[in-house]
Amino acid sequence: MTEGPGAAESEALATLHRVFGYEAFRGEQEAIIEHVVAGGDALVLMPTGGGKSLCYQIPALVRPGTGIVVSPLIALMQDQVDALRALGVRAGFINSTQDFDERRVVEAEFLAGELDLLYLAPERLRVESTLDLLSRGKISVFAIDEAHCVSQWGHDFRPDYLTLSLLGERWPDVPRIALTATATRATHQEITQRLGLPTARHFVASFDRPNIQYRIVPKADPKRQLLAFLREEHAGDAGIVYCLSRNSVEKTAEFLSSNGVEAVPYHAGLDAGMRAAHQSRFLREEGLVVVATIAFGMGIDKPDVRFVAHLDLPKSIEGYYQETGRAGRDGLPSTAWMAYGLNDVIQQRKLIQSGEGDEAFRRRAAAHLDAMLALCETALCRRGQLLAYFGQDPSADGCGNCDTCLTPPETWDGTIAAQKVLSTVVRLQRERGQKFGAVQIVDILLGKRTGKVIQFDHDQLSVFGIGQDLTEGEWRGVVRQLLAQGLLAVEGEYGTLVLTEASGSVLRRDREVPLRKEPVKPAASRSGSGT
Ligand code: ADP
Ligand code: ZN
Numbered sequence: 001m002t003e004g005p006g007a008a009e010s011e012a013l014a015t016l017h018r019v020f021g022y023e024a025f026r027g028e029q030e031a032i033i034e035h036v037v038a039g040g041d042a043l044v045l046m047p048t049g050g051g052k053s054l055c056y057q058i059p060a061l062v063r064p065g066t067g068i069v070v071s072p073l074i075a076l077m078q079d080q081v082d083a084l085r086a087l088g089v090r091a092g093f094i095n096s097t098q099d100f101d102e103r104r105v106v107e108a109e110f111l112a113g114e115l116d117l118l119y120l121a122p123e124r125l126r127v128e129s130t131l132d133l134l135s136r137g138k139i140s141v142f143a144i145d146e147a148h149c150v151s152q153w154g155h156d157f158r159p160d161y162l163t164l165s166l167l168g169e170r171w172p173d174v175p176r177i178a179l180t181a182t183a184t185r186a187t188h189q190e191i192t193q194r195l196g197l198p199t200a201r202h203f204v205a206s207f208d209r210p211n212i213q214y215r216i217v218p219k220a221d222p223k224r225q226l227l228a229f230l231r232e233e234h235a236g237d238a239g240i241v242y243c244l245s246r247n248s249v250e251k252t253a254e255f256l257s258s259n260g261v262e263a264v265p266y267h268a269g270l271d272a273g274m275r276a277a278h279q280s281r282f283l284r285e286e287g288l289v290v291v292a293t294i295a296f297g298m299g300i301d302k303p304d305v306r307f308v309a310h311l312d313l314p315k316s317i318e319g320y321y322q323e324t325g326r327a328g329r330d331g332l333p334s335t336a337w338m339a340y341g342l343n344d345v346i347q348q349r350k351l352i353q354s355g356e357g358d359e360a361f362r363r364r365a366a367a368h369l370d371a372m373l374a375l376c377e378t379a380l381c382r383r384g385q386l387l388a389y390f391g392q393d394p395s396a397d398g399c400g401n402c403d404t405c406l407t408p409p410e411t412w413d414g415t416i417a418a419q420k421v422l423s424t425v426v427r428l429q430r431e432r433g434q435k436f437g438a439v440q441i442v443d444i445l446l447g448k449r450t451g452k453v454i455q456f457d458h459d460q461l462s463v464f465g466i467g468q469d470l471t472e473g474e475w476r477g478v479v480r481q482l483l484a485q486g487l488l489a490v491e492g493e494y495g496t497l498v499l500t501e502a503s504g505s506v507l508r509r510d511r512e513v514p515l516r517k518e519p520v521k522p523a524a525s526r527s528g529s530g531t
Contacts (some may be wrong), residue, residue, distance in 0.1 A: 041200035048181040049329030056143035065138035066115045071145040093119035122160035147178035150194045165196035207390045211328045214382040215403040219341030237306035241291040244312035253291040266292035303330035309337045313344035316368035342480040349490040373484040414515030424463045435496035442475045
């Protein structure tokens with residue numbers, strides 16, 4: 001409806017109609033495009049599927065010269081360029097997949113002013129010959145896609161992004177637009193600072209994805225739980241299953257295939273040809289499931305991904321949000337499903353402790369993990385937690401489309417159970433000078449005379465067998481929640497359990513410990529669902 005006064009704006013709208021064949025701009029696209037066409041710098045924070053590409057493609061078409069798009073997604077450049085060419089846009093790319101002659105052709109087109117858009121990998125801009133090439137042509141706009149890659153503590157850090165601030169120094173008159181789907185307030189600041197965009201206007205779209213249903217279930221037998229979820233709710237649908245290791249990717253893909261779900265693996269250990277083949281099958285075919293490590297998905301534009309499943313805990317909410325965001329780009333109902341258990345917590349805590357990086361890096365990684373754990377353990381609306389994390393105000397009475405809204409979890413007073421766990425850890429340490437992992441602690445509580453219990457005389461401890469009121473699964477849930485709440489910690493490469501500063505208040509009975517009741521049947525499903 002907005003028919004702006006400026007000629008530039010109507011040219012933008014005309015381009016939207018003529019080139020892309022779309023009726024109207026979405027959300028903030030129009031304001032962003034107008035700002036950049038007029039020569040302003042911009043930082044665009046828009047969730048995946050929000051329509052970021054048009055925000056630089058249209059300015060590149062409207063302004064004189066070639067739009068330079070910096071993107072780390074080399075594997076997708078060919079597809080992006082092909083798609084643009086099919087629309088009659090003069091687009092090209094320069095990256096390491098090309099041979100000398102192919103590159104020469106693109107360079108000549110650029111210099112002759114025959115390109116509307118030129119895609120470059122960030123490492124190209126470290127090379128003086130590329131900068132020299134750019135300075136001999138005319139540039140309309142610089143677009144820096146996946147701008148969060150400049151963040152050193154994000155999960156997609158690319159050192160080459162740190163050199164991109166030179167674009168503003170060398171081409172002060174060319175507008176720059178940085179785009180990302182991942183951004184907390186801290187990341188916004190890091191992007192503007194490191195890319196040298198202090199005066200860029202910020203455009204922050206809503207991060208809510210109302211068509212995605214968020215669900216997190218306690219992990220029992222993850223592959224079977226996944227299979228049940230797929231059969232009950234997503235038979236024949238396309239989706240992505242994320243696992244942490246290549247090994248579990250392979251095994252899960254095999255398991256699904258042998259159970260009648262068409263599934264292919266995708267991870268960095270497969271050769272490039274097979275990866276490309278699986279990716280293009282996923283894009284082309286209906287109803288294929290890709291089981292992948294996080295190497296898969298950045299920049300994948302498949303509108304009808306109906307579910308994203310996590311069999312392992314993501315390291316941060318940013319990662320979780322970005323991965324789940326690949327579901328339902330077409331706006332239709334989709335599911336973000338995750339199975340999460342005690343071993344996830346222990347494993348991730350161990351990874352942080354034994355991983356590389358200095359103390360500050362570890363602290364940040366731990367803070368990221370804590371936020372992710374809080375999301376998993378919350379009894380409140382999951383969407384509300386997610387939006388609050390991204391600095392947005394959630395609706396007060398819940399979203400009605402996440403598991404905690406649909407079936408509010410019950411809580412129980414876990415104070416005594418917590419005391420039992422903590423005092424077992426204390427006894428072992430004080431009386432025996434020993435530290436053990438969760439399995440041994442739970443065996444002691446249950447009064448199980450396992451080989452390891454006998455070996456260490458743990459049946460002589462006063463706490464032996466004091467926990468027969470709960471099942472093994474329930475105790476693991478208690479330990480997991482204590483770890484998630486910071487009332488217990490994991491130490492060293494064996495993942496032994498140790499107390500934290502906060503543990504004392506529980507042992508002294510100064511503090512109550514509300515815990516979530518776990519569903520009896522872990523494979524949660526929507527009641528009466530026939531879909
Ligand atoms: P992002 O890069 O933010 O993840 P894309 O730029 O790939 O999102 O856009 C997501 C999808 O939405 C694409 O299929 C794109 O063609 C479509 N789209 C973007 N803007 C519009 C619009 N104004 N009208 C209709 N479809 C649009
Ligand atoms: Zn909710």
